Amino acid sequence: xxxxxxxxxxxxxxxxxxxxxxxxxxxxxxxxxxxxxxxxxxxxxxxxxxxxxxxxxxxxxxxxxxxxxxxxxxxxxxxxxxxxxxxxxxxxxxxxxxxxxxxxxxxxxxxxxxxxxxxxxxxxxxxxxxxxxxxxxxxxxxxxxxxxxxxxxxxxxxxxxxxxxxxxxxxxxxxxxxxxxxxxxxxxxxxxxxxxxxxxxxxxxxxxxxxxxxxxxxxxxxxxxxxxxxxxxxxxxxxxxxxxxxxxxxxxxxxxxxxxxxxxxxxxxxxxxxxxxxxxxxxxxxxxxxxxxxxxxxxxxxxxxxxxxxxxxxxxxxxxx
Amino acid sequence: xxxxxxxxxxxxxxxxxxxxxxxxxxxxxxxxxxxxxxxxxxxxxxxxxxxxxxxxxxxxxxxxxxxxxxxxxxxxxxxxxxxxxxxxxxxxxxxxxxxxxxxxxxxxxxxxxxxxxxxxxxxxxxxxxxxxxxxxxxxxxxxxxxxxxxxxxxxxxxxxxxxxxxxxxxxxxxxxxxxxxxxxxxxxxxxxxxxxxxxxxxxxxxxxxxxxxxxxxxxxxxxxxxxxxxxxxxxxxxxxxxxxxxxxxxxxxxxxxxxxxxxxxxxxxxxxxxxxxxxxxxxxxxxxxxxxxxxxxxxxxxxxxxxxxxxxxxxxxxxxxxxxxxxxxxxxxxxxxxxxxxxxxxxxxxxxxxxxxxxxxxxxxxxxxxxxxxxxxxxxxxxxxxxxxxxxxxxxxxxxxxxxxxxxxxxxxxxxxxxxxxxxxxxxxxxxxxxxxxxxxxxxxxxxxxxxxxxxxxxxxxxxxxxxxxxxxxxxxxxxxxxxxxxxxxxxxxxxxxxxxxxxxxxxxxxxxxxxxxxxxxxxxxxxxxxxxxx
Ligand SMILES: Nc1ncnc2c1ncn2[C@@H]1O[C@H](COP(=O)(O)OP(=O)(O)OP(=O)(O)O)[C@@H](O)[C@H]1O
Ligand SMILES: [Mg+2]
Numbered sequence: 001x002x003x004x005x006x007x008x009x010x011x012x013x014x015x016x017x018x019x020x021x022x023x024x025x026x027x028x029x030x031x032x033x034x035x036x037x038x039x040x041x042x043x044x045x046x047x048x049x050x051x052x053x054x055x056x057x058x059x060x061x062x063x064x065x066x067x068x069x070x071x072x073x074x075x076x077x078x079x080x081x082x083x084x085x086x087x088x089x090x091x092x093x094x095x096x097x098x099x100x101x102x103x104x105x106x107x108x109x110x111x112x113x114x115x116x117x118x119x120x121x122x123x124x125x126x127x128x129x130x131x132x133x134x135x136x137x138x139x140x141x142x143x144x145x146x147x148x149x150x151x152x153x154x155x156x157x158x159x160x161x162x163x164x165x166x167x168x169x170x171x172x173x174x175x176x177x178x179x180x181x182x183x184x185x186x187x188x189x190x191x192x193x194x195x196x197x198x199x200x201x202x203x204x205x206x207x208x209x210x211x212x213x214x215x216x217x218x219x220x221x222x223x224x225x226x227x228x229x230x231x232x233x234x235x236x237x238x239x240x241x242x243x244x245x246x247x248x249x250x251x252x253x254x255x256x257x258x259x260x261x262x263x264x265x266x267x268x269x270x271x272x273x274x275x276x277x278x279x280x281x282x283x284x285x286x287x288x289x290x291x292x293x294x295x296x297x298x299x300x301x302x303x304x305x306x307x308x309x310x311x312x313x314x315x316x317x318x319x320x321x
Numbered sequence: 322x323x324x325x326x327x328x329x330x331x332x333x334x335x336x337x338x339x340x341x342x343x344x345x346x347x348x349x350x351x352x353x354x355x356x357x358x359x360x361x362x363x364x365x366x367x368x369x370x371x372x373x374x375x376x377x378x379x380x381x382x383x384x385x386x387x388x389x390x391x392x393x394x395x396x397x398x399x400x401x402x403x404x405x406x407x408x409x410x411x412x413x414x415x416x417x418x419x420x421x422x423x424x425x426x427x428x429x430x431x432x433x434x435x436x437x438x439x440x441x442x443x444x445x446x447x448x449x450x451x452x453x454x455x456x457x458x459x460x461x462x463x464x465x466x467x468x469x470x471x472x473x474x475x476x477x478x479x480x481x482x483x484x485x486x487x488x489x490x491x492x493x494x495x496x497x498x499x500x501x502x503x504x505x506x507x508x509x510x511x512x513x514x515x516x517x518x519x520x521x522x523x524x525x526x527x528x529x530x531x532x533x534x535x536x537x538x539x540x541x542x543x544x545x546x547x548x549x550x551x552x553x554x555x556x557x558x559x560x561x562x563x564x565x566x567x568x569x570x571x572x573x574x575x576x577x578x579x580x581x582x583x584x585x586x587x588x589x590x591x592x593x594x595x596x597x598x599x600x601x602x603x604x605x606x607x608x609x610x611x612x613x614x615x616x617x618x619x620x621x622x623x624x625x626x627x628x629x630x631x632x633x634x635x636x637x638x639x640x641x642x643x644x645x646x647x648x649x650x651x652x653x654x655x656x657x658x659x660x661x662x663x664x665x666x667x668x669x670x671x672x673x674x675x676x677x678x679x680x681x682x683x684x685x686x687x688x689x690x691x692x693x694x695x696x697x698x699x700x701x702x703x704x705x706x707x708x709x710x711x712x713x714x715x716x717x718x719x720x721x722x723x724x725x726x727x728x729x730x731x732x733x734x735x736x737x738x739x740x741x742x743x744x745x746x747x748x749x750x751x752x753x754x755x756x757x758x759x760x761x762x763x764x765x766x767x768x769x770x771x772x773x774x775x776x777x778x779x780x781x782x783x784x785x786x787x788x789x790x791x792x793x794x795x796x797x798x799x800x801x802x803x804x805x806x807x808x809x810x811x812x813x814x815x816x817x818x819x820x821x822x823x824x825x826x827x828x829x830x831x832x833x834x835x836x837x838x839x840x841x842x843x844x845x846x847x848x849x850x851x852x853x854x855x856x
Binding site for chain 1: 344381382384402403404405413420421423424435437441443483
């Protein structure tokens, strides 16, 4: 395997990582605040559809992005209403969101575009174009680092860089600001926040809204950055993979970057080598493309490391029985 | 409403007027009025479920009252949530702490009281302030320690520091000593006195009348959601307070006849237990409990008592190695098994140490709980629910469980009444051996008296009772013989009439008392002299 191939795989890993990272950070905000969110998948799907549909109709990827965010935030509000205001079961609400998105996207897609649930292919300004970072071409001649910069670091769409910046941003917000302190506290022991004179619902609503925005970015990126349009069930379990990555990352931002990169890398390798020839044995493509999902199962089953979820996660805050 | 004679010279720090609060069908507080003079320590006593915690939580803005007014320093404080209570200068240490376990002390202290959007300035100010408070009030804690690694006593200090950091002038403490060792409790009282000396007002909820007599200036008594009296503490007595609490005379001592021990029921020899981590928890226990006697096991908690009870109950910790022999009424009792059902069948009753985790299913109704562990006795797979219900109702009547509603879920009873449900179930199963762990932890004196009387009755009916308690007063009051446990060993056996708290304290601390006459033995610092006649 030569250096150029490695760079290609890494480049593709970064692209494939991005929706996972955005969704993973989305889940991080929500779950750190104590609201478990199994509905990442549905929100992403809904956002992907809205973004693609809007971009197809208006021809503007930015309007598509706004529509994607709005759609995901809208779904988040449903989850917030069920989980925070009505103190319902967060798992059930999340599953309902996934079903809702899965059905609604196809139904609306078919009735608006009559393409069997897809949206029309996007091109030009209706898609995110890649950004060449300054100096990418001039530095290319520097051995090893130059091509790495030009191939892997440069040349992605805006949302990839947004996602990358969100990692230190989230870390800073979580550990360096008042909002972060309160957010982490409300996921561990909401009564401590309440008795400190801070509103528990308000904090959780803020977290759920942020979660909506980030899944919006993730979905929009899928449909208008990574692909050129919406296809039925195009999230393909990425919401669940992001959840697995979140657990693997132990609900921390930098580790989320690492975990989602690992998943992205696996997908990239599987795409590049549908059948991996290991010399003595050839790994069939089925196994290769199942890799990220297998890893998800292994992580969710708790085989890797010890995850310590936010203590109050999944439980509505009820003061009076 | 201050009774005549209350120390009312100081202006009131707090005045409650006509506070009422209902949780669904439960009227937790009914038209309560209370005046707390500034610069005093004010005690609040009352039975389990009397509404003490509810009232204080209302004062702290945690619950909203259905009716009533809260005045702080003669002005309506407009307390609608904890934030407004904090602004009015009120701080509260809850019965169950409200700390974030994986945060450091500083983070817990500044939470909700940050100086700005960025943490760094708040943290450095908090550090300075914590150092000052530590010096002023003997409230030392490492500001960078993670709270969950601290002892309960230190966690409590963090709660007090939280209140002081918010410049509270009025500090409420809800049963602060229930979780403390005697030495920690003494330290806490020194802190509280220090606060009073600096003009702060302290409200202290406790079940221990000894503490009321020791530290408070005035005492209020609550009963079934109402405030029945407020009296200057030095004009009252534990007996009077107990009577006010319960509404009848309470015997603060247990009256019991001489025991008439019969044949050995439980004989343990060489009982050893090594837990999964390889730590030896029991190191060769030899014990005999006879029919018609109570063997009390004294000891600081964590010295193997829990393991002993679990093994005898038939549910030793997973992965534990148990060796030694046990005989129940002459027949060999296999020790290694995890078969609680067989133990019950053999006639062992069990009042476990943690009633909420082991004694009850909190979401089940009272009547369902009364049949747990006995649910196979009928021999059919179908339950005769009507029969169970009516038996439960009768049982609740006999054991004075309040409210007397078999349909109510266990979690909706107060701690003392939950315990009565467990005690009723176990005693009425007519065991030949009853295991009893911490029967009155967090339980009010009326219920303590009741539970103690029932245990004595069971003894007099010929049952053998193995009583484990960390309350030395309880051990002294109930036991016919006392064994002291330390570090997995029995340090010695004493007769209650022929020993002293000081001697038992020495044994509990692992000191061998041989050669030291009990009178000269220095009491362990962790051991307080029980006041005579006071529970
Ligand atoms: N959050 C709640 N929701 C419903 N009912 C409650 C709640 N808190 C307390 N209660 C009920 O209100 C009554 C008063 O409870 P409270 O906790 O104030 O009693 P307490 O005097 O503090 O008792 P204890 O000595 O056991 O702490 C009890 O019957 C209790 O079951
Ligand atoms: Mg209470």
